[in-house]
Amino acid sequence: MKKKIKNVLINEDCLSHLKKLPDNIFDHCITDPPYNISNYENKKEIGWYKSNETWKKNKKFFKINEEWDVFNDDEYFEFCKDFIKEVCRVTKDNGNIIIFGTYHNIYKLGFIIDSLKLRIINSIIWYKRNAFPNITQRMLCESTEQMIWFVNNNKKKAKNWVFNYKEMKMLTENKKQMRNMWDIPMTSVKEKRYGKHPSQKPLELLDRLIIGCTKKKDIILDPFCGSGTTAVSAKKNGRFFYAVEKNKEYFKLSKKRLR
Numbered sequence: 035m036k037k038k039i040k041n042v043l044i045n046e047d048c049l050s051h052l053k054k055l056p057d058n059i060f061d062h063c064i065t066d067p068p069y070n071i072s073n074y075e076n077k078k079e080i081g082w083y084k085s086n087e088t089w090k091k092n093k094k095f096f097k098i099n100e101e102w103d104v105f106n107d108d109e110y111f112e113f114c115k116d117f118i119k120e121v122c123r124v125t126k127d128n129g130n131i132i133i134f135g136t137y138h139n140i141y142k143l144g145f146i147i148d149s150l151k152l153r154i155i156n157s158i159i160w161y162k163r164n165a166f167p168n169i170t171q172r173m174l175c176e177s178t179e180q181m182i183w184f185v186n187n188n189k190k191k192a193k194n195w196v197f198n199y200k201e202m203k204m205l206t207e208n209k210k211q212m213r214n215m216w217d218i219p220m221t222s223v224k225e226k227r228y229g230k231h232p233s234q235k236p237l238e239l240l241d242r243l244i245i246g247c248t249k250k251k252d253i254i255l256d257p258f259c260g261s262g263t264t265a266v267s268a269k270k271n272g273r274f275f276y277a278v279e280k281n282k283e284y285f286k287l288s289k290k291r292l293r
């Protein structure tokens with residue numbers, strides 16, 4: 035029997051799950067993997083001690099600390115290599131693949147993608163104008179995340195990738211070419227009404243990627259689906275999703291949001 039791959043949500047580890055799937059079945063992949071920023075064991079966090087007392091005592095601040103986000107550097111590199119290779123295997127040739135990151139992991143991702151000789155099209159900067167302040171006062175306030183958009187083919191052969199130039203133009207304020215720096219506020223409380231996920235992305239961000247880089251009825255894979263933002267946006271915009279999430283609570287949250 036042919037496996038159903040349209041609008042599927044799976045509660046499983048994506049590496050073991052993807053290995054069970056045949057080659058070349060998805061049109062595209064858009065995904066937001068762990069960034070490996072939760073591993074505090076080896077970090078002295080000296081900046082926290084030097085930081086402003088007012089911040090420490092009076093203000094609430096947010097620091098991601100999730101068991102699914104803890105690797106040592108070598109493990110993380112191998113994990114990224116493994117999932118990128120699997121994603122490329124199950125995605126069709128010349129499909130778009132878009133992977134999220136921050137300065138913590140984006141260079142590792144870029145190195146792997148480049149080593150696999152894949153054709154990088156753009157890096158996209160998500161500018162968070164309301165990003166959390168930096169309380170250590172030792173560096174600039176990090177206000178961006180990045181996405182690497184590449185084509186599932188080597189640099190010489192990559193061709194005919196989807197880019198909906200006109201639709202993207204229509205999404206800009208002055209109806210001019212869409213640039214690669216997107217000013218989109220962080221996820222609103224309203225979008226979190228079905229439950230919380232520590233790294234839930236704003237729907238507007240996923241809408242842009244899906245409208246710009248996929249066609250109607252395409253099947254989009256997200257192996258690290260979290261609260262399901264890629265899947266929700268795919269459904270909203272007339273595409274199909276195939277989403278995998280290993281955490282039971284987040285899987286349930288995705289289900290709720292999709293309903």
Ligand SMILES: C[S@@+](CC[C@H](N)C(=O)[O-])C[C@H]1O[C@@H](n2cnc3c(N)ncnc32)[C@H](O)[C@@H]1O
Nearest residue numbers: 047048066102234235258260261263279280281
């Ligand atoms: C950065 S979050 C994704 C957030 C998502 N973009 C959203 O808007 O909600 C990464 C997710 O990947 C999940 N995850 C981590 N390792 C996984 C694995 N090996 N297989 C499947 N899911 C995994 C985590 O539980 C987490 O929910």
